[in-house]
Structures are given as C-alpha cells and as structure tokens.
Amino acid sequence: MDIKTKVKTNRTVNLILFLGVIVVVNLISSNLFTRVDLTENKIYTLTDATKNVLKNLKDRVIVRAYFSEGLPAQYAEYRRIIKDKLDEYKVYAGDKLQYEFVDPSDSLGKERARADGIPQVRINVFENDQYTARNVYLGLVVVYEDKKEVLPVVTDISWLEYELTRAILRVSSPETYVGYVTSNGTPDMQKDVPAFVQMLRSQYNVMPVNLDRPVPKRVSTLILLQPTEDLTDSQMYNLDRFVRRGGKLALFVDKIHADFDNGTARKLNLDNLDRLLANYNIKINNDIVLDRYHVQITVPQIIGSVIRFVREDYPFIPIVMNFDRTNPVVKDLENINLIVASSIDTSMLPNSGLKYSILARSSQYAYRMKDHYTISPNYQIPPEMYNESNIPLAVSLFGKFKGMFADSSDTSTESPETKIVVVGDGDFVKDKFLGRDAARNPNMIFALNLVDWLT
Known part of the structure; x- marks a missing residue:
C-alpha cells in the first residue's frame, strides 16, 4: 500500500501548525515521561x-x-x-x-x-x-x-x-574533566543544553573543546553532540588521536536534521564522521525511525475563522521502552523519548573483537523513512507499514579501537581498552525537550548514565 500523506495547501495553516508543534514538544516530557521511584526501581x-x-x-x-x-x-x-x-x-x-x-x-x-x-x-x-x-x-x-x-x-x-x-x-572523587565539542555547529552549551551541562558540572569539570586543536590531555571523556558540520581531516585526526590515547567518546548524532520551525528535515553531510565511525565498526544510518509507540502532540487546526486544538499522533518521537535489561546503564529505565532519531547499523560488530551492548531499540512495530524526509504531523503511514522490529537506536562499545592515523609523533595504531557510546539522536538532551523538571527527566538520566559509564 502506498504511503498516504495528507496535504494542506494553506501555507499559513502549516506555519501555525508547526509553531504549535514547537510549543507542544516543549511540554512533551511533562505529559509523557513516567516518574520513577528510585528507592523501589533503583533507576541510575x-x-x-x-x-x-x-x-x-x-x-x-x-x-x-x-x-x-x-x-x-x-x-x-x-x-x-x-x-x-x-x-x-x-x-x-x-x-x-x-x-x-x-x-x-x-x-x-x-x-x-x-x-x-x-x-x-x-x-x-x-x-x-x-x-x-x-x-x-x-x-x-x-x-x-x-x-x-x-x-x-x-x-x-x-x-x-x-x-x-x-x-x-x-x-x-578526584577531579575529572569532561569535554564538550563546541566546533562543527554543535548546540550552544548555555542556550540549548544548559540543564545537561549543569548536571554534568555537578559531578565533573566540564570544558569546551574545539576539534581544530588537539583534545586537551586532561579530558577523559568527550561529548560530540549533534554536529551539523562535517569533520575536517585535521579534526578527524584529533578525534581519532583522542581515542587512540584511551579517551572515551560519547556521540549523540543526528544524521537527519529536523527543522521544527517549518516541519522539514534534511540529510546532513557528515561523510568524514561516517568514515571515522566505520573505522570503529559502527554506522549511523541516513534514516528516521518512526514507531507505533509514540507521543501525541497538540496542534492547531483552522476551520473558517476558528482555531481549535486537537491531539494527533506523532511517530517521529518514539516512546523507547526496549532496553538491554542486563546493562546497568539502562536496566531500570522505564522509557525515554528520542527525537527524529536515526537507526544504528551494528552488522560489523560481531566480528570486530569489541564488546558491545545495544542499549536501546525500537519496538516490534517500527518503520524507517529512508528518503523524502519530513517531520510533518500530517504525515501518516498505515499500520501494516510498521513492519520492522528491534531497530538499534543506542549502542555502547568497549575494547581496543583501531586507529585511522599514525605519524612519527604518535605511532600507536590501536587504543588501549576504552569506551564509545553512539546514540542516533542529539535532540534528546536539549532543554526544549526536557520540560520543567529537566534534572529528573528520564532522557537526562539516560544521558548522565552514559557519561558516568564512560567516565
């Protein structure tokens, strides 16, 4: 069956609708996330x-x-x-x-x-x-x-x-430094992710890192969050050298950039980052994972001169509940929301010699949008199209990683045992998706668990 798309020709209606999406997405966490009693469920x-x-x-x-x-x-x-x-x-x-x-x-x-x-x-x-x-x-x-x-x-x-x-x-604890990449079009630490940075600073020393220069030696864990500009060759070398010396790496990466202002989505050119990840036996796909288990959002509809608000399904923000319950990072999470997430290709990992865990997957009923990207609430697919299951969305890796570069000043071709985590989304830690109680939002707990495991 063909995918059905509802089309409205009135651009004003669509603009109002997407402004409504932005407003409602800000409130998603307060309506959706289930609070967990730590003393009973031992989350974190x-x-x-x-x-x-x-x-x-x-x-x-x-x-x-x-x-x-x-x-x-x-x-x-x-x-x-x-x-x-x-x-x-x-x-x-x-x-x-x-x-x-x-x-x-x-x-x-x-x-x-x-x-x-x-x-x-x-x-x-x-x-x-x-x-x-x-x-x-x-x-x-x-x-x-x-x-x-x-x-x-x-x-x-x-x-x-x-x-x-x-x-x-x-x-x-002794002083531990976590680096946050500020180059390559990443979100602003103070404007876009202040709650995440504040929570990190409650336990670690957080410092900005520009990949145009070598990663400072005191940084033990580096976070690359939602880059919109590809790595240059020298930046790729600096990142690879960081891993080769035993640095831990958190990659929260969007392959498809979602613009909630106008409801469009486009593929990002991150070819060099793809090359680096392939060297580590992992790949983030150029797709968007939609799931039958998803949020609802409130959007405005204009009927004549009247505006009314209605609830609509929004499969672009899955409610992720399918976790590796043997892994302490996620075993006690109830759910998280990923925002226009891409799938992760793990097919190279079984023969890589690395230990790995697929931390989070889609439900049994998922669909991957591989082209003609959109994030419009008007976009609908019939239930039978949700025919993929257990799609990887977040992965942790542990072991010795092969380096891409070696020169006379640094001849190491393999890292000592270290760790990398990959999540096919970067929006999930942004303030606008965390709600008022950001510190206790399950997305925040998930992100902090990942950094704690790395560090």
Missing part, C-alpha cells in the same frame, strides 16, 4: 553504584542532617527514612562514613546550619483545625576533607539515594 543503578562508592572511599565522609524537632507527620517520616538510609550506607562504608542529626532549634544549631549553607524553609502545618506557617530546617550537608556539598532542602525522599550518592561522589 543506584544500589550497586552506591555500594561501590562507599566501599571505595579513601577517607572519612561526614553527613550532617538538619531537621527541626516536632515536624508534621510527613516530614517526621522523612527524618526516619534518612536515618535508615544512612545506617544502610554505614554497612558498606564502615568507619569511612559518619553522620549526625543536628538540632537547629537553639542558637548554636542555627549557627551551624547557617555555616553549612542550610536555609530555613517555610511549611504549612495543620494544627488546631487551621493551617499555620512554620520555619523549619530540612537539609543535609556532605563533608569530605575540605570539600562540601549541600542538599539545602530534602522534600522528595524518592530521590534521596541518587542525590546523596551524587553528593558523596562529588566531594570524594
């Missing part, structure tokens, strides 16, 4: 990660909890849960972790809270048949040697282990 592999962090502490970590006395039942329960969690931490850390609960009700306690950066917060308390406002303390501080991390207000226990373990990692 927190239980195993926490044990490893605590077992490998080199010196003593001190946790100070500032919780007011006489809190309402909900917050009093928080205090108990925090104490139980800290007792559990001590099982694995032994004498390398100490904690205390500080009573901030007197002047000495208030002064200690102020010095540790724990603020008073106002809560409403129902007593004597009425609500009254109280100023209370609900914070934690983690101290290691001369470094300190503050959790100023703990109001969501489901994220306690994640936040606490991240704070311990932040103060106890």
Whole structure:
C-alpha cells in the first residue's frame, strides 16, 4: 500500500501548525515521561553504584542532617527514612562514613546550619483545625576533607539515594574533566543544553573543546553532540588521536536534521564522521525511525475563522521502552523519548573483537523513512507499514579501537581498552525537550548514565 500523506495547501495553516508543534514538544516530557521511584526501581543503578562508592572511599565522609524537632507527620517520616538510609550506607562504608542529626532549634544549631549553607524553609502545618506557617530546617550537608556539598532542602525522599550518592561522589572523587565539542555547529552549551551541562558540572569539570586543536590531555571523556558540520581531516585526526590515547567518546548524532520551525528535515553531510565511525565498526544510518509507540502532540487546526486544538499522533518521537535489561546503564529505565532519531547499523560488530551492548531499540512495530524526509504531523503511514522490529537506536562499545592515523609523533595504531557510546539522536538532551523538571527527566538520566559509564 502506498504511503498516504495528507496535504494542506494553506501555507499559513502549516506555519501555525508547526509553531504549535514547537510549543507542544516543549511540554512533551511533562505529559509523557513516567516518574520513577528510585528507592523501589533503583533507576541510575543506584544500589550497586552506591555500594561501590562507599566501599571505595579513601577517607572519612561526614553527613550532617538538619531537621527541626516536632515536624508534621510527613516530614517526621522523612527524618526516619534518612536515618535508615544512612545506617544502610554505614554497612558498606564502615568507619569511612559518619553522620549526625543536628538540632537547629537553639542558637548554636542555627549557627551551624547557617555555616553549612542550610536555609530555613517555610511549611504549612495543620494544627488546631487551621493551617499555620512554620520555619523549619530540612537539609543535609556532605563533608569530605575540605570539600562540601549541600542538599539545602530534602522534600522528595524518592530521590534521596541518587542525590546523596551524587553528593558523596562529588566531594570524594578526584577531579575529572569532561569535554564538550563546541566546533562543527554543535548546540550552544548555555542556550540549548544548559540543564545537561549543569548536571554534568555537578559531578565533573566540564570544558569546551574545539576539534581544530588537539583534545586537551586532561579530558577523559568527550561529548560530540549533534554536529551539523562535517569533520575536517585535521579534526578527524584529533578525534581519532583522542581515542587512540584511551579517551572515551560519547556521540549523540543526528544524521537527519529536523527543522521544527517549518516541519522539514534534511540529510546532513557528515561523510568524514561516517568514515571515522566505520573505522570503529559502527554506522549511523541516513534514516528516521518512526514507531507505533509514540507521543501525541497538540496542534492547531483552522476551520473558517476558528482555531481549535486537537491531539494527533506523532511517530517521529518514539516512546523507547526496549532496553538491554542486563546493562546497568539502562536496566531500570522505564522509557525515554528520542527525537527524529536515526537507526544504528551494528552488522560489523560481531566480528570486530569489541564488546558491545545495544542499549536501546525500537519496538516490534517500527518503520524507517529512508528518503523524502519530513517531520510533518500530517504525515501518516498505515499500520501494516510498521513492519520492522528491534531497530538499534543506542549502542555502547568497549575494547581496543583501531586507529585511522599514525605519524612519527604518535605511532600507536590501536587504543588501549576504552569506551564509545553512539546514540542516533542529539535532540534528546536539549532543554526544549526536557520540560520543567529537566534534572529528573528520564532522557537526562539516560544521558548522565552514559557519561558516568564512560567516565
């Protein structure tokens, strides 16, 4: 059966429609992503990660909890849960972790809270048949040697282990540098991906990297996010040399550039990047993966002089739920959304000598758009066209990678054991697709898991 495309000739209608797509896409995460209780589902592999962090502490970590006395039942329960969690931490850390609960009700306690950066917060308390406002303390501080991390207000226990373990990692880990490529038309760190960069900076030192120059030696992990301009030969050499020295590489790459302003899509010329990836036995295809499991968006329709808003299917943003459940990076994720993603060709990997994991795949009902690219909500295909299954969308690689270049100053032709991750999409970490609670968006958790695994 031929693919059916609904066509509207009114350019004004289409422009309004695509402006509507942009607005709604900004809200997708808040309507779609399912929040996960970390203490139950252990997303971000927190239980195993926490044990490893605590077992490998080199010196003593001190946790100070500032919780007011006489809190309402909900917050009093928080205090108990925090104490139980800290007792559990001590099982694995032994004498390398100490904690205390500080009573901030007197002047000495208030002064200690102020010095540790724990603020008073106002809560409403129902007593004597009425609500009254109280100023209370609900914070934690983690101290290691001369470094300190503050959790100023703990109001969501489901994220306690994640936040606490991240704070311990932040103060106890040696300085690690993650590079973000700023050349080749990548998204602006401050305008396009500030939430992602901010989350990275909460654990790592993040520095911009221009591939026109060699990657600085202190960078251990490099992120190449959504390049729109191909690598030059010298840039390809610098990137390959980084991998040959053992650097870890995250590639979040769009092969088809989606323009949500006018609903068009076009193939990007990334031939040199393709050559480099082929040398590493991986390929990102020039296609768009559509999936029967996808988001709905709200778009405006003009009927006469009336504008109304309707919900329409949008298979260009799949709801990805098909993960490698044996891999700690993704095993506890419920779903993520990839935005106009391309498929990944893994056919060279079985004979490459590399260890690899197909982290995320399409559902059993997917379709690959291989030409005549569009991202219009008007584009429809019949159900029987969703006849491909388990299409790779994200892959991790581990092993010794063959170099493309060698010269008199660097004769190494193979890297030491290192890691590369490839995702056929770069939009998934942009602020406009993460929603208001970007830090806890599953897309963000997925991206941070990848960087943590690499680093």
